[in-house]
Amino acid sequence: MDELQLLKDELSKRDAEIAKLKMALQEKEKQLSLRTDVTEEALKPLKQVNKLSNESISRYSRQLILPELGVTGQVKLTNSSVLIVGAGGLGCPSAVYLAAAGIGRLGIVDYDEVELSNLHRQILHTEDRVGMSKSQSVATTCHRLNSGVEYVPYHLALDSCNALPIISQYDIVLDATDNVATRYLLNDACVIAGKTLVSGSALRFEGQLTVYNYENGPCYRCLYPKPPPPQTVTNCSDGGVVGVVPGIIGCMQALEAIKIASGIKSSFGQRMLLFDAIDGTFRCVKLRGRQPSCPVCGDAPTITQLIDYEQFCGAKASDKDKAMNILEKEQRMSAKEYKTILEEKKPHILVDVRQPVELEICQLPNTKTINIPVSSLQKEEKISELRDRINQLKSNGDDKVPIVVVCRRGNDSQSAVNTLKQQLLDNNIEIKDIKGGLHSWSKNVDHNFPQY
Amino acid sequence: MELNTFANVRVLFFAKSRELVGEKETVINYPSRISTRRILNELLERYNSLSVISENLILSLNEEYLDINDDLIINLKTGDELAVIPPISGG
Numbered sequence: 001m002d003e004l005q006l007l008k009d010e011l012s013k014r015d016a017e018i019a020k021l022k023m024a025l026q027e028k029e030k031q032l033s034l035r036t037d038v039t040e041e042a043l044k045p046l047k048q049v050n051k052l053s054n055e056s057i058s059r060y061s062r063q064l065i066l067p068e069l070g071v072t073g074q075v076k077l078t079n080s081s082v083l084i085v086g087a088g089g090l091g092c093p094s095a096v097y098l099a100a101a102g103i104g105r106l107g108i109v110d111y112d113e114v115e116l117s118n119l120h121r122q123i124l125h126t127e128d129r130v131g132m133s134k135s136q137s138v139a140t141t142c143h144r145l146n147s148g149v150e151y152v153p154y155h156l157a158l159d160s161c162n163a164l165p166i167i168s169q170y171d172i173v174l175d176a177t178d179n180v181a182t183r184y185l186l187n188d189a190c191v192i193a194g195k196t197l198v199s200g201s202a203l204r205f206e207g208q209l210t211v212y213n214y215e216n217g218p219c220y221r222c223l224y225p226k227p228p229p230p231q232t233v234t235n236c237s238d239g240g241v242v243g244v245v246p247g248i249i250g251c252m253q254a255l256e257a258i259k260i261a262s263g264i265k266s267s268f269g270q271r272m273l274l275f276d277a278i279d280g281t282f283r284c285v286k287l288r289g290r291q292p293s294c295p296v297c298g299d300a301p302t303i304t305q306l307i308d309y310e311q312f313c314g315a316k317a318s319d320k321d322k323a324m325n326i327l328e329k330e331q332r333m334s335a336k337e338y339k340t341i342l343e344e345k346k347p348h349i350l351v352d353v354r355q356p357v358e359l360e361i362c363q364l365p366n367t368k369t370i371n372i373p374v375s376s377l378q379k380e381e382k383i384s385e386l387r388d389r390i391n392q393l394k395s396n397g398d399d400k401v402p403i404v405v406v407c408r409r410g411n412d413s414q415s416a417v418n419t420l421k422q423q424l425l426d427n428n429i430e431i432k433d434i435k436g437g438l439h440s441w442s443k444n445v446d447h448n449f450p451q452y
Numbered sequence: 453m454e455l456n457t458f459a460n461v462r463v464l465f466f467a468k469s470r471e472l473v474g475e476k477e478t479v480i481n482y483p484s485r486i487s488t489r490r491i492l493n494e495l496l497e498r499y500n501s502l503s504v505i506s507e508n509l510i511l512s513l514n515e516e517y518l519d520i521n522d523d524l525i526i527n528l529k530t531g532d533e534l535a536v537i538p539p540i541s542g543g
């Protein structure tokens with residue numbers, strides 16, 4: 001018994017030491033990456049070189065012997081700067097290859113901090129950096145790979161005020177963001193500042209790549225003048241994404257930036273790459289050129305300074321989900337209230353409106369859960385199963401049949417309550433959703449319940 | 453004399469259009485001579501669910517951008533490939 005206690009004490013002592021070392025390491029890493037908390041303040045002009053050092057010749061020898069690149073190309077790379085906006089699934093692979101190839105200066109913008117659910121695709125962050133600034137984390141990792149590159153991490157959200165001062169200090173901009181508002185902001189800022197925008201995006205098993213505002217090619221608005229309705233936009237958190245897909249697109253963004261910076265022309269100035277990872281296909285669509293009527297890059301532009309992009313898109317400049325309030329208070333119950341229903345074995349019907357694949361991850365402890373995904377709520381065959389169950393409970397003598405709807409975060413469940421009401425048209429039911437969904441269950445009822 | 457007044461066109465759906473339509477591709481029997489606007493309109497009639505993003509997509513025919521315009525009449529032939537491409541914004 002004493003021995004056990006001794007070991008436990010020893011273990012907690014060591015844990016404390018490890019925590020201390022981690023702190024010291026983080027501190028050291030911060031100093032190493034040369035800069036912290038850079039804002040839009042002006043940087044010193046990038047030092048221009050006209051020849052390569054012996055060390056550079058050795059380091060870049062494998063690409064120097066390519067006639068398309070050569071010493072001239074490498075010198076141009078060294079004298080160029082690239083700004084990556086978004087230090088996530090696209091930003092990580094693009095940053096690491098730009099650093100490896102010897103770009104002169106690499107700016108990295110991201111307002112966010114590292115989370116565990118990022119690591120399957122945002123491969124430059126590490127487990128012990130959860131909570132650390134993403135831009136800082138990318139700079140730190142890249143610095144270890146190539147300390148000859150100057151890294152400028154910006155721990156901030158790009159907006160209409162800081163975008164132009166930051167962007168105008170770089171030669172090429174990479175759109176590695178995750179939301180519509182920032183994509184329009186970046187497009188307009190690049191047109192106004194006269195910068196080429198290497199744009200990548202990825203969701204599920206699909207990726208897209210285009211180089212905008214390049215050699216009389218189109219800008220983003222030339223192709224997509226109107227932002228999509230916010231409810232039609234799926235983010236990676238809801239739609240999911242396979243890490244390799246942004247990995248591939250991000251690598252191609254780095255490749256195009258390297259080509260442009262070193263004097264080789266980009267292949268995607270007026271073309272869009274469509275990558276389908278399930279089919280293993282790369283399709284290339286030839287695009288139209290710059291539109292003379294475009295409001296930002298056209299002959300008589302109406303947008304000559306940056307606007308409010310969250311207002312323009314009707315959506316926040318982030319991919320974080322916001323809690324919605326569609327239902328009245330009386331139409332909702334807390335996770336704790338549902339726990340009481342379960343404990344008291346109150347007759348009710350639980351409808352889980354997530355995708356079947358999500359039920360495989362975790363479910364509430366109710367063996368009779370009916371699964372009707374939100375996308376199938378209009379389908380009669382799904383509804384009829386629910387009707388049968390309602391009628392069963394009615395024949396048991398319960399007049400108002402309680403129906404409880406649950407989803408992951410408590411947004412879909414609210415719209416589902418409304419849809420089900422219309423579909424069922426039954427006055428003898430009482431239908432509510434669980435506020436905050438399974439996330440709330442995990443937070444307030446069962447701490448061992450997984451969150452995804 | 454026109455022998456073939458219709459063309460079987462392979463239609464590919466990308467990104468959000470794939471999700472809304474519920475399939476990756478289909479074949480649509482289009483009139484051989486048709487305005488590019490009508491190509492889109494017939495798609496929207498067939499797939500009502502697409503209408504929410506009808507103004508947020510581009511079309512390509514045989515991997516070339518297709519301007520959606522009432523006055524632009526083009527010739528379609530069987531085997532042509534039409535792609536519906538809304539933007540992806542995630543990353």
Ligand SMILES: [Zn+2]
Nearest residue numbers: 219222294297
């Ligand atoms: Zn434009």
